[in-house]
Amino acid sequence: MKLCRFELKSTPGEIKSGIVYNGKVYETNGADASAIHEAEDVRPLAPTGTPPSLRIFRSRFLGQNGTPPEGEPLYIYGNPNSLISASQIVPEPEYSGALDFEPYIAVVIASDGHRIPIEEADGYILGYTIVNFLVTRDVERVEHLFGTGPGRSYDLAAAIGPVLTTPDEMEEVVVDDADGRRFKLTAVARVNGVERRRGDVADLPWTLDRMISYASESCPIRMGDLLCAGPIVDVGDGMGVSSGDEIQIAVEKLGTLAMKIG
Numbered sequence: 386m387k388l389c390r391f392e393l394k395s396t397p398g399e400i401k402s403g404i405v406y407n408g409k410v411y412e413t414n415g416a417d418a419s420a421i422h423e424a425e426d427v428r429p430l431a432p433t434g435t436p437p438s439l440r441i442f443r444s445r446f447l448g449q450n451g452t453p454p455e456g457e458p459l460y461i462y463g464n465p466n467s468l469i470s471a472s473q474i475v476p477e478p479e480y481s482g483a484l485d486f487e488p489y490i491a492v493v494i495a496s497d498g499h500r501i502p503i504e505e506a507d508g509y510i511l512g513y514t515i516v517n518f519l520v521t522r523d524v525e526r527v528e529h530l531f532g533t534g535p536g537r538s539y540d541l542a543a544a545i546g547p548v549l550t551t552p553d554e555m556e557e558v559v560v561d562d563a564d565g566r567r568f569k570l571t572a573v574a575r576v577n578g579v580e581r582r583r584g585d586v587a588d589l590p591w592t593l594d595r596m597i598s599y600a601s602e603s604c605p606i607r608m609g610d611l612l613c614a615g616p617i618v619d620v621g622d623g624m625g626v627s628s629g630d631e632i633q634i635a636v637e638k639l640g641t642l643a644m645k646i647g
Contacts, residue, residue, distance in 0.1 A: 387548040387640070388512060390430040393422065400430060405548050429471045432514055432549040433493050436611040439463035441489070441518075441539070442596050443615070444589060458591040458599050464540050465611070468516075471546035474647040477628040478541055481521035484646065485623045488574055488634040489615030490586050491516045492593050493549060499605040503565050506594035509606065512549035513593075515642040516613045517634050519543065522623055544644040545611075554638060560587055565594025568638075572617040575633040576626060584618035586636070 387405040392398060403412040403422075410427050412420040442460040469475070477484060495511035518539055525538035561567040570586040591599075596612055606612075617636065626632060628646050635641040 386551045386554070388551065389432055389546075389548045391422075391427040392430060394426055394428055397428070429547050431468055431470045431545045432512075432547070433545070433609065433611070435468065436465045436493070436609050437607045438610045439465045439468070439613070440596075440600055440610070441535075441613045442591065443535075444591075458596050460596070460600065460612075461535050461539075463518075463543065463613070467540055467543050468545050468611075469542050469644070471544055472643050472645070473542075473544065474645045475519060475542045476647045478521060481523055483522035483623070484626050485520045485522050485620070486517055486574075486626060486632055487520055487616040487620055488515065488517045488572065488618055488636075488642075489613040490514075490570070490572075490589075490593070490617050490636065490639070491545070491611055491613040492597070494597070494606050494608055494610040494612070496608050497605055498597075498601050501598050501601040501606070503592075503594050503598045506565060506597040507552060509597055510552050510593070512551050513555060513639060514545060514549050515547075515634055515636050515639050516611070516615075517544045517632065517642055517644060519644075519646075542644070544642055546642050547640045550639050558638060565592030565598075567592050570617075570637045570639070572634065572636045574618045574624065575635070576624065576630055578631075578633075581624050582618040582620065584616070586617050589614055589617070 390402050403410050410422040411418045440460045441463050442458050493511045498509050519541045521538045558568045559566050560569045568586050573583045574581045631645045633643045
């Protein structure tokens with residue numbers, strides 16, 4: 386299933402939940418559908434509420450400062466309050482002249498767990514979605530210079546959505562399960578409709594199952610936690626965006642996530 390949260394354009398501010406199927410939004414009331422809405426009548430919201438924590442498993446700088454220990458994913462903490470819904474407009478920041486973006490695949494945790502074995506990690510996943518971080522590269526360079534790690538540079542905005550795809554829909558794209566399930570999912574980044582870069586989720590250095598297991602070794606993970614893995618396209622030396630640009634991240638099975646720079 387593809388789970389969603391939304392509001393009707395006719396009644397803004399009233400948060401509803403539902404399922405997206407065949408281009409329509411089925412509003413749900415518990416286990417039953419209570420209404421059917423056309424896509425053009427709804428405004429998508431983040432498919433999950435504000436998570437208790439946001440972990441970012443980031444492979445972009447692997448190899449620049451040595452090789453990490455075998456099998457140990459690297460992650461930083463992000464700001465859950467930076468998450469925004471799909472198709473929102475984000476004002477271009479005045480404090481940065483090097484705005485960029487990094488797309489990730491993410492999982493929402495379904496239940497609390499501590500020291501979870503890799504082979505059991507699937508059972509803790511509520512669903513999969515896309516997260517696209519806006520990154521201020523000039524701020525990031527200063528952070529790296531002083532060894533503080535990504536902080537304010539990732540604090541501007543991160544779009545999430547457009548839906549939450551449940552694990553049952555991912556079965557047919559599993560290509561390996563030797564170290565947790567690895568998915569073959571093509572990801573494409575477009576700016577103003579023009580393809581900039583593409584990649585595949587299967588190329589990530591760690592599986593999402595391993596990331597869940599690793600994160601839970603030191604601290605319990607909690608229901609609603611968000612774990613992001615990426616970038617899922619080759620960001621290279623940056624793609625660069627500015628006011629007026631619309632960014633679209635399309636991932637097989639997960640949909641297309643859009644955001645615009647104001």
